[in-house]
Amino acid sequence: MAKALYMAATNQHVGKTTTTLGMLSSLMKQGIDVGYCKPAGQEHISWHNKLVDKDSFLFAQTMHFDLQPHIHSPVIMGKGFTAKYIDNPNNEELFQQIDTAAKILNERHDMVLYEGTGHPAVGSIIDLSNADVAKFLNAGVIIVMKGGIGSAFDRLTLCKSVFDQAGVPILGVIVNKILPEKIDKVRNYLGQRLAQVGLESFGYIPYDKELDYPLLSTVIKAIKGEVIHYGEPEKTNVLVEGVIAGSLVDLNDLNTEQKYLLVVSARRLLDALRKLDNIFWHQHNIQPNLAGIVLTGTSKVEERAKSFIDRYEIPTIRTHYDTYESIIRISRIEVKLNSNAPNKIVKAQKMIDEHVDIDRICEVIRLG
Numbered sequence: 001m002a003k004a005l006y007m008a009a010t011n012q013h014v015g016k017t018t019t020t021l022g023m024l025s026s027l028m029k030q031g032i033d034v035g036y037c038k039p040a041g042q043e044h045i046s047w048h049n050k051l052v053d054k055d056s057f058l059f060a061q062t063m064h065f066d067l068q069p070h071i072h073s074p075v076i077m078g079k080g081f082t083a084k085y086i087d088n089p090n091n092e093e094l095f096q097q098i099d100t101a102a103k104i105l106n107e108r109h110d111m112v113l114y115e116g117t118g119h120p121a122v123g124s125i126i127d128l129s130n131a132d133v134a135k136f137l138n139a140g141v142i143i144v145m146k147g148g149i150g151s152a153f154d155r156l157t158l159c160k161s162v163f164d165q166a167g168v169p170i171l172g173v174i175v176n177k178i179l180p181e182k183i184d185k186v187r188n189y190l191g192q193r194l195a196q197v198g199l200e201s202f203g204y205i206p207y208d209k210e211l212d213y214p215l216l217s218t219v220i221k222a223i224k225g226e227v228i229h230y231g232e233p234e235k236t237n238v239l240v241e242g243v244i245a246g247s248l249v250d251l252n253d254l255n256t257e258q259k260y261l262l263v264v265s266a267r268r269l270l271d272a273l274r275k276l277d278n279i280f281w282h283q284h285n286i287q288p289n290l291a292g293i294v295l296t297g298t299s300k301v302e303e304r305a306k307s308f309i310d311r312y313e314i315p316t317i318r319t320h321y322d323t324y325e326s327i328i329r330i331s332r333i334e335v336k337l338n339s340n341a342p343n344k345i346v347k348a349q350k351m352i353d354e355h356v357d358i359d360r361i362c363e364v365i366r367l368g
Contacts, residue, residue, distance in 0.1 A: 030358060114139055225317035261294060
C-alpha cells in the first residue's frame with residue numbers, strides 16, 4: 001500500500017498550497033513516484049463540464065499530470081452542499097468517493113500527497129473534517145503553520161487537538177512565512193517548544209514578498225473593474241509589485257525595478273502621470289514602470305493622458321469604488337498560486353528545496 005502524507009494547516013493563507021506544491025516537486029526529485037489529491041475542496045471551477053478543485057487544477061497544470069476530477073478532486077463542497085447534507089446526513093457516499101480515489105492513486109504511485117482544506121476542523125459540519133479524512137486515509141500529517149512564537153504555537157496547539165481527538169498522528173510541522181530578520185529567533189524558541197511537546201520541525205521558511213504579489217487580473221476581480229484599454233491576457237497576467245495611490249505617492253519610496261499599479265481619480269490622472277514622469281521616470285531615465293492604471297470616478301480621460309496610455313500600452317481599468325476603497329480592497333487580496341505566474345511556482349519549489357528537510361520527511365514516512 002502506498003504511503004500517505006496529509007498536508008494540513010493551522011488556518012487559511014499560511015501557504016499550505018505553496019508548501020504542498022513545493023513538497024510534491026521535491027519528493028519527485030528524490031525519485032519517488034508520488035501522486036496528488038485534494039480529497040475535499042471548497043473553491044472549484046468547471047472543467048470539461050465537471051467540478052474540480054482549483055488547487056487540483058493548478059497542480060495538474062504545474063506538475064503535468066492528466067487531471068481526473070473523480071481521482072484528484074473527489075469531493076467538492078460547493079454552494080448548497082452543507083444544507084443538503086444536514087437535511088440528509090450520510091457521509092458514507094462522500095467517504096466512498098474518497099476511497100475510490102485513494103485506491104486508484106495507491107495502485108498508480110508509491111506515495112500519495114493529500115492536501116487538506118483550511119484549518120483542521122473545516123468540513124466538520126458534514127462529518128468530513130481534515131482530521132476525519134486523514135484518519136480515513138491512514139495518513140500521517142504535516143501541519144503548515146505561520147511563522148511566529150507565542151500566538152503561532154497557541155494556534156498550533158488548538159489545531160493539533162483536532163487531530164489528537166481523532167487519533168491521527170502528527171509527523172511534524174513546517175513553519176512558513178517567517179520574517180527574515182526573525183528566523184533565527186523563531187527557530188530557536190519555537191523549535192525548543194515544539195521539541196518539548198514531541199513535535200518535529202521539518203523546516204523554517206522565510207517570508208518572500210514576491211509570493212504575495214497579486215496578478216493584475218486578480219486585482220481587476222477584487223475591485224470589480226472593467227478594462228477599458230489593453231486588457232489582453234498577456235497584459236493582465238502581470239504581477240503588481242506595488243501600489244501608487246494617486247497624488248499621495250512618496251516618490252522616494254518607489255523602486256525602478258518594480259511594476260506599480262497607479263490608482264487615481266480619472267480627473268487627476270494627467271497630473272499624477274506628469275508628476276511621475278517629471279520627477280521619477282525622467283530622473284531615472286526609465287520607461288513608465290506601470291503594471292496598470294485603475295481609474296476611479298466618472299470623469300473622462302483627457303486626451304493627453306490617453307495618448308500616454310496608448311504610447312506605453314498600459315492596461316487601464318475603471319472601477320465604481322473610490323480611490324480609498326479600491327486601495328483597501330487591493331490590500332486585502334489573499335494571493336494564491338496561479339499557473340499564470342510561473343515564476344512564483346518556480347520560487348515556491350526552490351524555497352522548499354532550500355528550507356525543508358525532505359530527506360528527514362522521507363525517513364519519517366518510511367518509519368511510520
